[in-house]
Amino acid sequence: MSTKSKGAVVLLSGGLDSTTCLYEALQEYGYPKVKKPPILAISFNYSQKHIIELKKSKLITSRLGIPHVVQKLDPEFFLGSSLTEKKLKVRKNAGKILDSNSTEIPNTYVPGRNILFLSFAISLAEGHGYDSVYIGVNALDYSGYPDCRPEFIRAYQAMVNLGTKTGVTGDHSIQIKTPLLTMSKKEIIQRALELQVPLKDTHSCYDPVRGKPCGKCDSCLLRNKGFAELGMTDPSLG
Amino acid sequence: MSTKSKGAVVLLSGGLDSTTCLYEALQEYGYPKVKKPPILAISFNYSQKHIIELKKSKLITSRLGIPHVVQKLDPEFFLGSSLTEKKLKVRKNAGKILDSNSTEIPNTYVPGRNILFLSFAISLAEGHGYDSVYIGVNALDYSGYPDCRPEFIRAYQAMVNLGTKTGVTGDHSIQIKTPLLTMSKKEIIQRALELQVPLKDTHSCYDPVRGKPCGKCDSCLLRNKGFAELGMTDPSLG
Numbered sequence: 016m017s018t019k020s021k022g023a024v025v026l027l028s029g030g031l032d033s034t035t036c037l038y039e040a041l042q043e044y045g046y047p048k049v050k051k052p053p054i055l056a057i058s059f060n061y062s063q064k065h066i067i068e069l070k071k072s073k074l075i076t077s078r079l080g081i082p083h084v085v086q087k088l089d090p091e092f093f094l095g096s097s098l099t100e101k102k103l104k105v106r107k108n109a110g111k112i113l114d115s116n117s118t119e120i121p122n123t124y125v126p127g128r129n130i131l132f133l134s135f136a137i138s139l140a141e142g143h144g145y146d147s148v149y150i151g152v153n154a155l156d157y158s159g160y161p162d163c164r165p166e167f168i169r170a171y172q173a174m175v176n177l178g179t180k181t182g183v184t185g186d187h188s189i190q191i192k193t194p195l196l197t198m199s200k201k202e203i204i205q206r207a208l209e210l211q212v213p214l215k216d217t218h219s220c221y222d223p224v225r226g227k228p229c230g231k232c233d234s235c236l237l238r239n240k241g242f243a244e245l246g247m248t249d250p251s252l253g
Numbered sequence: 254m255s256t257k258s259k260g261a262v263v264l265l266s267g268g269l270d271s272t273t274c275l276y277e278a279l280q281e282y283g284y285p286k287v288k289k290p291p292i293l294a295i296s297f298n299y300s301q302k303h304i305i306e307l308k309k310s311k312l313i314t315s316r317l318g319i320p321h322v323v324q325k326l327d328p329e330f331f332l333g334s335s336l337t338e339k340k341l342k343v344r345k346n347a348g349k350i351l352d353s354n355s356t357e358i359p360n361t362y363v364p365g366r367n368i369l370f371l372s373f374a375i376s377l378a379e380g381h382g383y384d385s386v387y388i389g390v391n392a393l394d395y396s397g398y399p400d401c402r403p404e405f406i407r408a409y410q411a412m413v414n415l416g417t418k419t420g421v422t423g424d425h426s427i428q429i430k431t432p433l434l435t436m437s438k439k440e441i442i443q444r445a446l447e448l449q450v451p452l453k454d455t456h457s458c459y460d461p462v463r464g465k466p467c468g469k470c471d472s473c474l475l476r477n478k479g480f481a482e483l484g485m486t487d488p489s490l491g
Binding site (some may be wrong): 179 | 322323324325326331332333334362364365367369373375376380381382399400402408413415418420422
């Protein structure tokens with residue numbers, strides 16, 4: 016495998032985690048010394064209740080001058096999740112942080128989401144001749160999703176090594192980068208501050224009310240916990 | 254795992270292989286006794302040179318009354334393939350059938366295509382509560398694509414078992430079904446005839462001229478070889 020850095024595709028939802036990942040990738044590929052690093056962001060329109068994340072993502076990438084693909088999904092996708100279906104209520108005030116051995120999966124789980132999103136990113140990366148894909152999964156302060164766990168990422172990587180031209184021919188295999196995998200939310204915020212992530216412009220809430228975080232969904236609870244542990248006010252609430 | 258059959262998503266390109274797969278799935282889920290088996294077909298619009306395949310796919314599914322999703326992909330996807338880029342010529346008259354140990358990959362390879370297509374199918378299947386995904390990959394009479402090989406499919410299945418709710422909770426894990434994996438083209442045509450696949454309406458050519466097969470690309474060569482070995486005329490040429 017070549018060690019030359021060729022470029023990265025970053026899965027961006029405009030939240031704290033994925034935006035921090037974007038800034039990790041920027042740093043890895045030479046930013047700010049390199050003004051236009053070979054970074055491509057991708058986001059998805061799947062009629063999610065928190066579709067405001069697309070506006071936030073665009074704000075973040077347009078300010079950086081980073082190319083950004085927004086892929087629309089057919090309405091047949093992602094049924095059965097409270098993030099997409101009006102009749103299902105997003106879980107609120109769960110009041111606990113599930114550990115990575117739990118098999119309790121909340122109704123905010125989206126069927127096959129990270130599998131599909133990673134596959135878009137891998138395809139984009141290979142088509143553009145890039146050598147890595149960044150995803151902001153986190154297996155510590157998370158909500159019990161199977162597609163955020165280290166064992167899933169390892170299996171996904173093994174599959175990519177066998178199923179892509181670059182994986183098979185040995186020129187380079189696209190690497191899945193998960194810089195936040197074992198960090199707590201507090202640590203992620205600390206890292207975001209170091210990287211000068213525009214936290215003010217990030218949005219994590221699953222179920223916003225007129226664009227404002229609900230403060231009660233799992234994503235809000237985890238984000239709020241991180242800021243509270245640092246004794247900080249969340250700049251996005253200002 | 255439950256053994257109850259719940260339904261299948263079929264990746265359909267309107268070619269010989271994927272249409273035969275569709276009919277395998279139909280039979281598995283009780284057709285023609287069951288008039289509306291729980292089968293959902295999915296095809297993709299990626300500005301492919303052989304976009305006529307979408308018309309053929311729709312003809313096949315509408316006649317059966319099978320629901321059919323056509324997902325459009327952003328133009329940033331699938332760069333670098335002769336199936337999508339005008340400046341690249343589809344390989345013609347290759348005159349050899351590569352074996353599954355070859356690392357020569359023709360320029361008709363599409364970056365991450367089966368990874369992405371399978372991921373769409375898995376996500377759809379899980380969202381619809383279905384238990385299998387059919388893909389018409391073939392590792393015998395094929396063109397050297399890494400994402401058609403048994404080892405890739407096995408790795409993909411292992412990843413699905415770890416990355417989906419249904420894989421992790423043990424209710425049922427979605428199974429990737431590859432009924433054509435080890436069959437020759439001749440055998441696939443024989444099976445298609447048994448299943449009463451409308452071969453006349455299938456289209457396999459990568460580079461059609463005014464909707465007609467070129468007769469020279471790898472896909473045409475393989476298809477023609479199969480019919481020749483059976484001493485048959487390809488009904489789609491009539």
